[in-house]
Amino acid sequence: MSALTLTLKSAPRQRVDLSPLSAAPELTPAEVAALQVWAGKRRYRIDELFEIEGEDTRNLVLRGDCRKFDYVGRDARDLSLTVAGSVGAYAGMGMRSGTLHVQGDADIFAACELRGGLVRIDGSAGDFVGAALPGDKRGMRGGIVLVKGDVGARCGDQLRRGIVLVEGDAGDWCGSRLIAGTVAVMGRVGKHPGYGLRRGTLLLWQRPESIPPTYGDCGVHTLGFLPLWFAGLRRLDSRFADPANAFDRVHRYGGDLAAVGRGEILIRAG
Amino acid sequence: MLIKLKGGTVYDPAHGIDGQVRDLYVQDGRIVEPPPGARVDREYDLSGKIVMAGAIDMHTHIGGGKVNIARVMLPEDHRADPQYHTERLRSGCGHAAPSTWTTGYRYAEMGFTTAFEPAVLPVNARQAHMEMGDIPILDKGGYAMLGSDDFLLRMLRDGADQKAVNDYVAWTLNATQCIGIKVVNPGGISAFKFNQRALDLDERHEYYGVTPRQILKTLATAVHELGVPHPLHVHGCNLGVPGNVETTLKTITGIEGLPLHLTHIQFHSYGTEGDFKFSSGAARIAEAVNANPNVTVDVGQVLFGQTVTASGDNMRQHANAGHAHPKKWVCMDIECDAGCGVVPFKYRDRNFVNALQWAIGLEIFLLVDDPWRVFLTTDHPNGAPFTSYPHLIRLLMDRTFRNEQLSRLHPEAQKMTTLASIEREYSLYEIAIMTRAGAARLVGLEDRGHLGPGAAADITVYTPDDDVERMFAKPTYVFKDGELVVKDGEIVHVTWGTTHTVKPDYDRAIERSLTDYFDRYLTMKLDNFIISDEEIAEDGRGSVTVHPCGGRG
Ligand SMILES: [Zn+2]
Ligand SMILES: [Zn+2]
Numbered sequence: 136m137s138a139l140t141l142t143l144k145s146a147p148r149q150r151v152d153l154s155p156l157s158a159a160p161e162l163t164p165a166e167v168a169a170l171q172v173w174a175g176k177r178r179y180r181i182d183e184l185f186e187i188e189g190e191d192t193r194n195l196v197l198r199g200d201c202r203k204f205d206y207v208g209r210d211a212r213d214l215s216l217t218v219a220g221s222v223g224a225y226a227g228m229g230m231r232s233g234t235l236h237v238q239g240d241a242d243i244f245a246a247c248e249l250r251g252g253l254v255r256i257d258g259s260a261g262d263f264v265g266a267a268l269p270g271d272k273r274g275m276r277g278g279i280v281l282v283k284g285d286v287g288a289r290c291g292d293q294l295r296r297g298i299v300l301v302e303g304d305a306g307d308w309c310g311s312r313l314i315a316g317t318v319a320v321m322g323r324v325g326k327h328p329g330y331g332l333r334r335g336t337l338l339l340w341q342r343p344e345s346i347p348p349t350y351g352d353c354g355v356h357t358l359g360f361l362p363l364w365f366a367g368l369r370r371l372d373s374r375f376a377d378p379a380n381a382f383d384r385v386h387r388y389g390g391d392l393a394a395v396g397r398g399e400i401l402i403r404a405g
Numbered sequence: 406m407l408i409k410l411k412g413g414t415v416y417d418p419a420h421g422i423d424g425q426v427r428d429l430y431v432q433d434g435r436i437v438e439p440p441p442g443a444r445v446d447r448e449y450d451l452s453g454k455i456v457m458a459g460a461i462d463m464h465t466h467i468g469g470g471k472v473n474i475a476r477v478m479l480p481e482d483h484r485a486d487p488q489y490h491t492e493r494l495r496s497g498c499g500h501a502a503p504s505t506w507t508t509g510y511r512y513a514e515m516g517f518t519t520a521f522e523p524a525v526l527p528v529n530a531r532q533a534h535m536e537m538g539d540i541p542i543l544d545k546g547g548y549a550m551l552g553s554d555d556f557l558l559r560m561l562r563d564g565a566d567q568k569a570v571n572d573y574v575a576w577t578l579n580a581t582q583c584i585g586i587k588v589v590n591p592g593g594i595s596a597f598k599f600n601q602r603a604l605d606l607d608e609r610h611e612y613y614g615v616t617p618r619q620i621l622k623t624l625a626t627a628v629h630e631l632g633v634p635h636p637l638h639v640h641g642c643n644l645g646v647p648g649n650v651e652t653t654l655k656t657i658t659g660i661e662g663l664p665l666h667l668t669h670i671q672f673h674s675y676g677t678e679g680d681f682k683f684s685s686g687a688a689r690i691a692e693a694v695n696a697n698p699n700v701t702v703d704v705g706q707v708l709f710g711q712t713v714t715a716s717g718d719n720m721r722q723h724a725n726a727g728h729a730h731p732k733k734w735v736c737m738d739i740e741c742d743a744g745c746g747v748v749p750f751k752y753r754d755r756n757f758v759n760a761l762q763w764a765i766g767l768e769i770f771l772l773v774d775d776p777w778r779v780f781l782t783t784d785h786p787n788g789a790p791f792t793s794y795p796h797l798i799r800l801l802m803d804r805t806f807r808n809e810q811l812s813r814l815h816p817e818a819q820k821m822t823t824l825a826s827i828e829r830e831y832s833l834y835e836i837a838i839m840t841r842a843g844a845a846r847l848v849g850l851e852d853r854g855h856l857g858p859g860a861a862a863d864i865t866v867y868t869p870d871d872d873v874e875r876m877f878a879k880p881t882y883v884f885k886d887g888e889l890v891v892k893d894g895e896i897v898h899v900t901w902g903t904t905h906t907v908k909p910d911y912d913r914a915i916e917r918s919l920t921d922y923f924d925r926y927l928t929m930k931l932d933n934f935i936i937s938d939e940e941i942a943e944d945g946r947g948s949v950t951v952h953p954c955g956g957r958g
Contacts, residue, residue, distance in 0.1 A: 272733065
């Protein structure tokens with residue numbers, strides 16, 4: 136069976152909430168075509184917005200300029216969704232299992248409150264990757280987010296469990312209020328990394344401009360778990376899977392002592 | 406236009422009509438005598454249907470600062486419960502703290518046509534009215550909050566005479582466009598700011614030296630002497646504290662026969678018996694209410710699920726903040742003259758305390774004999790959102806259902822309640838008293854809550870159903886001021902209600918000392934504090950209805 140391919144007819148003028156599409160695995164192609172989505176104050180059928188081909192509703196491909204499409208893959212289960220281009224805000228929000236593969240960029244709140252599965256963004260992502268929605272107390276709580284480009288500010292804000300992997304740079308307040316879990320950044324990170332971090336780990340390839348004053352310097356260590364952790368990423372199509380990028384020697388900073396203080400910033404050493 | 410509602414089974418307790426088949430005639434928004442020979446323009450065949458006046462919620466937090474704080478603090482409450490716009494209705498959202506439009510729609514869809522916001526801080530009254538002004542269909546009104554305001558506490562400290570207090574109370578009612586006076590944790594909201602963390606009935610406010618008992622007595626006297634129909638509306642001391650039943654009983658006897666309404670009394674009916682030092686004081690409270698005809702109560706029933714507690718009682722909300730679910734809360738001062746606390750909360754049936762709270766509320770409903778003196782509330786949203794009223798009515802009317810629900814609760818809580826042995830089931834007539842005739846009489850609405858000639862044609866029609874929850878959730882027709890607004894539980898037409906007020910007379914001399922006081926201490930000038938009728942009428946959508954006061958002073 137070929138993937139159900141939705142090709143955008145023309146870019147909508149209003150933003151579109153595409154979350155109903157997450158029900159696709161339980162639906163027939165005709166039912167997917169009939170799903171209703173909101174665009175501004177109007178409702179559209181999916182087939183008013185997209186040309187539809189193919190039949191495998193567990194396997195979706197979106198084509199065309201989808202930057203105005205929000206909530207793509209929201210709360211999805213066992214859905215494999217590829218966006219052949221860039222996507223709007225809240226991509227993969229609350230996703231439980233399956234994969235979301237964005238071949239371009241993602242807007243703010245990508246993979247926010249993710250619960251499981253893999254969200255892969257080949258381009259860059261906006262602020263609040265893997266974070267909690269405003270007002271909520273817990274961000275992502277399972278799964279893996281892989282961003283090949285850069286991420287904006289507040290990456291992993293209130294992250295509870297799971298892994299955020301950033302091959303490029305991260306903005307300010309990376310790992311802010313992180314509750315547990317791991318945020319790993321190969322590129323540069325902005326100001327105030329690990330602000331209010333409670334538990335969990337911020338793993339950095341490069342030394343940030345400054346370490347917050349509420350972190351204690353614990354010196355340089357060789358950590359036995361790091362090779363195991365890297366081994367767990369081997370199957371990913373990512374620089375994180377390349378043994379050449381792995382390491383086990385880190386400079387450890389404990390904190391944030393202004394919060395619970397049981398977490399750490401680990402920076403690749405030597 | 407003359408409308409005939411033909412052959413419905415009418416429950417109109419204000420006229421002693423208990424399920425009799427009657428025709429009703431409606432003209433120009435009012436119920437009229439059958440006009441001899443007049444041509445009927447529209448007839449509804451209501452044979453087999455149940456007809457009552459539109460329901461009145463006499464205590465529900467639907468406007469004002471704390472509701473907005475709850476909305477701001479709980480975006481998840483809105484995200485999880487969106488209401489999309491239709492051709493007729495505007496979009497909105499919210500389960501525990503719904504938006505204004507949604508509030509109006511959901512109330513009307515359940516057959517409610519009037520609702521009262523019980524905690525209008527005078528300094529925030531404009532905001533409360535503007536918000537309620539955006540609630541469609543319903544009539545509304547507010548109770549102005551006094552008792553922790555600096556001006557009154559100074560008066561009491563300085564031994565001002567009752568007459569001066571009466572003038573201040575009357576002026577406040579006029580200025581804030583309210584229909585009653587409410588007191589919340591008398592003196593306690595202020596005492597909290599002086600670092601007192603409890604204030605029992607006879608405890609002195611550290612700064613003013615005034616006791617809650619004095620405040621209650623003075624305000625109840627003022628309300629009574631001014632002839633305001635609604636008795637002083639009291640959220641007592643020690644809300645939620647185990648053992649507070651003693652305080653509540655002392656409050657009842659201490660008022661010495663003056664009319665008094667004790668609100669959400671469920672939260673004030675706790676003993677300290679049993680292994681968990683938490684027990685039901687419902688039987689003692691009900692006995693006291695039964696024995697004191699000057700006292701009315703509404704229950705503030707707890708129902709299980711997620712909600713938010715929003716109260717002017719910053720002292721008690723601060724004490725309960727540790728129970729916040731999700732873990733976030735706000736306690737704040739308001740304009741140096743009041744306060745509030747907003748704490749989201751999830752009542753759980755497997756939690757001993759919550760389960761017993763549920764049972765205590767129902768015990769009070771069932772043990773207070775006179776349905777004219779006990780009112781159906783969940784203290785929305787504090788005990789549960791108002792949308793759970795149909796479920797609550799079923800709990801009162803259907804003993805089998807009630808006991809089945811009871812059997813699912815925390816087992817220790819089941820042992821601590823007599824609920825299972827209470828046989829009483831409310832009748833439709835009694836429900837109509839509690840939610841219509843009684844509520845209208847309590848608030849002082851002479852032309853609402855009944856179906857006699859001259860009454861506003863706020864009428865709700867139900868189709869009988871074995872499951873009364875279903876019946877009360879989805880009325881067949883709702884008329885508001887004679888216009889059909891709901892059909893089969895769905896809004897078919899959006900109207901705008903009036904704002905009910907009282908405007909008792911007072912000696913204008915009070916304004917002189919108030920002007921000085923405002924200039925010196927408050928954040929706005931006296932003239933800006935006073936809300937005009939035009940502001941409420943806005944573009945003609947709203948209006949002010951003034952109800953008479955029979956002065957006794
Ligand atoms: Zn209250
Ligand atoms: Zn209340």
